[in-house]
Amino acid sequence: MNAAPSARPPVAAAFRAVLRREFAGFFRTPLAYVFLAVFNAFAVSLAFFVGGLYESGVASLDRFFLYHPWLWAFLAPAAGARLWAEERRQGTLELLLTWPVTVWQAALGKFLAAWLFLACALVITLPVAFTVGWLGDPDAGVIAAGYVGSLLCAGACLGVAAVASALTRSQVIAFVTGFLGCFILVLVGYGVFDELLSGALGSAAVDEVRRLGLWRNLEPFTLGLLDARPAAYFLSVAFAGLGLSAIVIERR
Amino acid sequence: MALIEAKNLRKAYGELLAVRDVSFAVDRGEVVGFLGPNGAGKSTTMKLLTGHLRADAGSASVAGLDVADDPVEAKRRLGYSPEGAPAYGEMTVREFLRFAADLRGLDDAAERVRATLDLCRLGEVAGQDVDTLSKGYRMRVGFAQAVIHDPETLILDEPTDGLDPNQKHEVRRILKDMAARKAVIVSTHILEEVGELCTRVIVIARGEIRCDESREKFLARGADLNAVFRQFTA
Numbered sequence: 001m002n003a004a005p006s007a008r009p010p011v012a013a014a015f016r017a018v019l020r021r022e023f024a025g026f027f028r029t030p031l032a033y034v035f036l037a038v039f040n041a042f043a044v045s046l047a048f049f050v051g052g053l054y055e056s057g058v059a060s061l062d063r064f065f066l067y068h069p070w071l072w073a074f075l076a077p078a079a080g081a082r083l084w085a086e087e088r089r090q091g092t093l094e095l096l097l098t099w100p101v102t103v104w105q106a107a108l109g110k111f112l113a114a115w116l117f118l119a120c121a122l123v124i125t126l127p128v129a130f131t132v133g134w135l136g137d138p139d140a141g142v143i144a145a146g147y148v149g150s151l152l153c154a155g156a157c158l159g160v161a162a163v164a165s166a167l168t169r170s171q172v173i174a175f176v177t178g179f180l181g182c183f184i185l186v187l188v189g190y191g192v193f194d195e196l197l198s199g200a201l202g203s204a205a206v207d208e209v210r211r212l213g214l215w216r217n218l219e220p221f222t223l224g225l226l227d228a229r230p231a232a233y234f235l236s237v238a239f240a241g242l243g244l245s246a247i248v249i250e251r252r
Numbered sequence: 253m254a255l256i257e258a259k260n261l262r263k264a265y266g267e268l269l270a271v272r273d274v275s276f277a278v279d280r281g282e283v284v285g286f287l288g289p290n291g292a293g294k295s296t297t298m299k300l301l302t303g304h305l306r307a308d309a310g311s312a313s314v315a316g317l318d319v320a321d322d323p324v325e326a327k328r329r330l331g332y333s334p335e336g337a338p339a340y341g342e343m344t345v346r347e348f349l350r351f352a353a354d355l356r357g358l359d360d361a362a363e364r365v366r367a368t369l370d371l372c373r374l375g376e377v378a379g380q381d382v383d384t385l386s387k388g389y390r391m392r393v394g395f396a397q398a399v400i401h402d403p404e405t406l407i408l409d410e411p412t413d414g415l416d417p418n419q420k421h422e423v424r425r426i427l428k429d430m431a432a433r434k435a436v437i438v439s440t441h442i443l444e445e446v447g448e449l450c451t452r453v454i455v456i457a458r459g460e461i462r463c464d465e466s467r468e469k470f471l472a473r474g475a476d477l478n479a480v481f482r483q484f485t486a
Contacts, residue, residue, distance in 0.1 A: 013357030021340075021351050028342045091338030095397070098302045098334070099355050100327040 014101035018109030026117045039075050039121040044128055060138055064128055065146045065222040069186045069214035072157040077178030079117055080161030081171040083110045084249060088169035107246035111162055118154040122147060142224030149221020152234035153214055157182045159241020166245035189213025253316055254279050255405050255435035260310035261300050270296040272459040278435040285450035286439035289485050293459040294439040295335055298409050302332045314405050331403040335410050337394020341383035345374055345393055348382055352397040364400050371426060372396040388419040395423060406436045424449045443477040446470060457485035
């Protein structure tokens with residue numbers, strides 16, 4: 001062995017190593033498979049039994065995507081809870097941060113790994129799309145747009161979850177606070193909540209507030225519209241969460 | 253040039269001044285024993301040197317690189333094992349070391365992992381989850397990740413804590429083997445380690461350096477090292 005540091009740029013290496021470890025980390029425990037199964041079961045049963053996807057007689061997945069904000073609000077914090085809380089609990093945060101990696105590289109690596117994992121959950125639901133395609137003649141572009149929207153929505157929920165995880169050493173607390181944060185984003189734009197708000201703020205203001213909700217931003221995607229504004233909304237929430245989690249860790 | 257250098261380091265936790273005006277320099281070939289009672293500021297000083305904590309005042313450098321100005325480069329040249337040797341419990345020893353090697357961007361990661369497993373005598377538990385290891389093995393895993401890149405500087409926070417005499421001897425043997433090429437700081441509250449391992453002693457108490465001298469001088473202070481220790485730290 002010799003002491004000369006390697007010539008490869010450490011920046012990319014560190015980021016890649018974190019990304020790979022975190023992604024593989026999901027599958028180290030049975031939790032990942034439970035997660036994927038639960039997500040799939042809920043996504044499908046909500047669409048068919050609550051949304052009446054089959055009875056509607058329409059070859060479209062908008063009733064499938066309708067429940068995705070709820071699913072992500074619950075499951076993104078479940079997947080994201082470990083990101084930082086586990087490092088704090090195990091004491092490995094000190095190790096990681098005294099290795100040649102910046103907090104931002106680590107935060108981005110962790111975030112993208114978790115997002116990739118959520119994407120796997122989404123991929124597993126593809127048979128739903130094929131079923132609809134088999135039963136009728138849906139617009140494949142519309143369905144693809146719905147999946148893109150759902151993935152972006154997952155990223156936004158994960159942003160909230162990342163902040164929650166950075167703030168505590170308990171995965172349970174990280175999950176609960178992350179869920180509450182996402183829950184608020186789901187509620188914004190829902191009927192009951194709107195009525196409450198319009199009493200206090202007036203209907204014009206409520207319309208503005210609704211733009212901040214998950215569903216309002218996912219809806220255009222489920223109709224086949226790849227709109228820049230809702231995409232920017234999801235990405236803003238995702239990266240704001242990512243950035244905030246990095247700042248929290250840096251100032252620990 | 254000193255490989256590890258602390259200049260007027262100061263760090264407070266709220267009201268408590270944990271490290272006050274600590275300065276020293278460690279050259280290649282030196283193994284500095286960091287002695288002091290619990291809560292004396294040993295770990296805090298190490299965290300300042302490794303860039304894990306930011307100093308309120310003063311500066312720290314590793315291999316000539318300021319840890320605040322050039323943290324990533326400084327950390328590449330540093331091996332550090334925090335107190336208790338934390339590691340990712342759900343990974344196997346080999347996976348964990350591979351992760352450490354990959355994160356450091358080592359070109360010959362697989363070879364480094366193999367050599368480090370050998371060096372630290374971890375071969376027989378390489379496939380075991382870190383969580384399932386005994387304390388002795390765990391400490392060695394912490395040590396292994398710190399030396400996997402064969403750094404010029406090594407900072408070890410209580411690397412022999414909780415080990416049985418044989419295991420302690422083993423860690424000291426490995427350290428001694430590599431010490432000539434490195435600057436090493438080892439914190440301990442085991443006074444016998446001074447004689448066996450260190451070339452120099454720094455006694456720290458209440459955040460201040462109370463004594464900084466060669467091993468020979470320190471050992472000459474008296475046959476009863478415990479008494480010497482109390483005299484400096486009382």
